[in-house]
Amino acid sequence: MSPELILPVLIPLTAGALSLSLWRSVRYQRILAVLANILLLWSGIWLLMSTTEHGFVTMQMGSWPAPFSIVFVADVLAAIMIVLTGIIGLAIAIYSLASTPRGHEKFGYYPLMHLLLAGVAGSFLTGDIFNLFVWFEVMLLASFALLTLGGERAQMEGAIKYVTLNLFSSAIFLSAVGLLYGMVGTLNMADIAQKVSQVEDPGMITVVAMMFMVSFGIKAAAFPLFFWLPASYHTPQVAVSALFAGLLTKVGVYALFRMFTLIFTQDVDYTHNILLWAATLTMLTGVLGAAAQFEFRRILSFHIVSQIGYMMLGLALYTPLAIIGGVFYIMHHIIVKTNLFLVSGFTYRLLGSYELKNLGGVYKYRPLLAVLFLIPALSLAGIPPLSGFFAKFVIIRAALEAEAYLVTFVALLVGLLTLYSMIKIWAEVFWKKIPDHVHNTEELKGKLNEKHAWAYYVPMVSLAICTLIIGLYGQPIYELAEMSAKQLMNPQLYIEAVLGGNQP
């Protein structure tokens, strides 16, 4: 019995139900949101400790033996993702105390947030492919509602694109699950992994693999399927943007990592080569898109796309070092990207705009905020000694070892262009004078008229500290990534952990 495996799902679900029953009291919902996310983080750390100790933690629902029941499986990668979910959940919950408009809080903001986190945690932990679909839908439905909360015109337009493409991706996912079930007759991921090699027609497996790749590629916002992301991520209020930016696309990346290391490894030359090209073009198009933008959150949204490319690159190269790099990159990216969105939200609070031309002078009046921007921004661009440098370093080294020189060149170029975008934001928002047409600058120059100003700073400062820790004290983090890569590269370990003695 290992309760730590189910707690990351149970805690947000319970918290969501409780906050629904506290519908009328926003105050209690807020307290509950912070408490539940502290618990979530704690359960994630517990899970990480037990996976590093035992390797795998599994649980079979209803005590049915493995291939028949729905299983929950945690390996080190899943546990890392749960910890990150906890960190981001907590940061967003605290940030929401100050940033979320009262109207949103009254209309179920906190229950939806808990539900979203439950969906995310469930997708990381499940070991059953249909169950993965169900968790995806839980997560999606909560994200639809969060995205449209407020109901402004841009939100509606963004939501239509977001909803359509995500539903489309779910339909492909469902069809692929059906086809796979038709061939192997099981839904348990470990069981599928050992049965795909016995399928008579390996070509069909590759077809299904491509369907999964398209489906998860849409969710992860990979080239050429990413257009929904920059069209929608800048529309909701900022805490929601930050939550989505940190976690949602990474669920797609995680699913890709899971599927293409565990199940679809029978034709690596073909599938992973396509992934490699998709990753390269994702990096390039994302960063070029960002270079053309002049709105704070849109620039950051396009950078999500380009960063997804690096993670997929780690998977596509498919060497132990590259997988380590990919996992390390996910850890670094989730924290850094969320933090950048939080900073953009605070500048919006100060000056009332996300357009770079309406912003300015922040460095002069709020130097601390400027530093808080600079840490994640330089980390994103990969400046040593911050976390992004090591993440990029490992991946680029893996690419060189695999003799993929063109890809290495693109990865380096994208790093440079990322720096260009970050400098653009720095120069426009922080460095230049306040533009003449901006008048509401009292809050920037004087005291912030806000009861909960600390709630803005606490998450930004803590996430910045996390970035610094990953960068300066990277060895233990790297070792975690190494452990998870070892498990990912040996699917046999996963199969044995799930099926145990039931192997034929």
Place this chain on the structure above:
Amino acid sequence: MESLMAYVVGIMFTAAFYMMLRRSIVKLVIGLMILSNAANLLIFVVSGMTRGAPPLIPEGASGPAGIVADPLPQALILTAIVIAFGVLAFAVVLIRRAYEVVGTDDLDQMKDTDT
């Protein structure tokens, strides 16, 4: 029978894509509806359309006697239908709100968030 159903699934997917490529958001949602139904039917067809008894194990026996139908695809489809229902309910409300806010049902007019 199976090949006939395969054609039906194919036609449904085609129809769904056609509807989704139209400009009107109402047709887009109809397309999504057909798409999810097509996926459900696909699960039903690929897992084998055997004519079998209900998968019940008689008392005292360790397995079912004779050919039985596979209950799992039906469970999957049922789950997927429920999820699709919820999602579509949301999508219908969304297009209504979007129509009210934007004032058009033409997707080509909804370019505010693109650049």
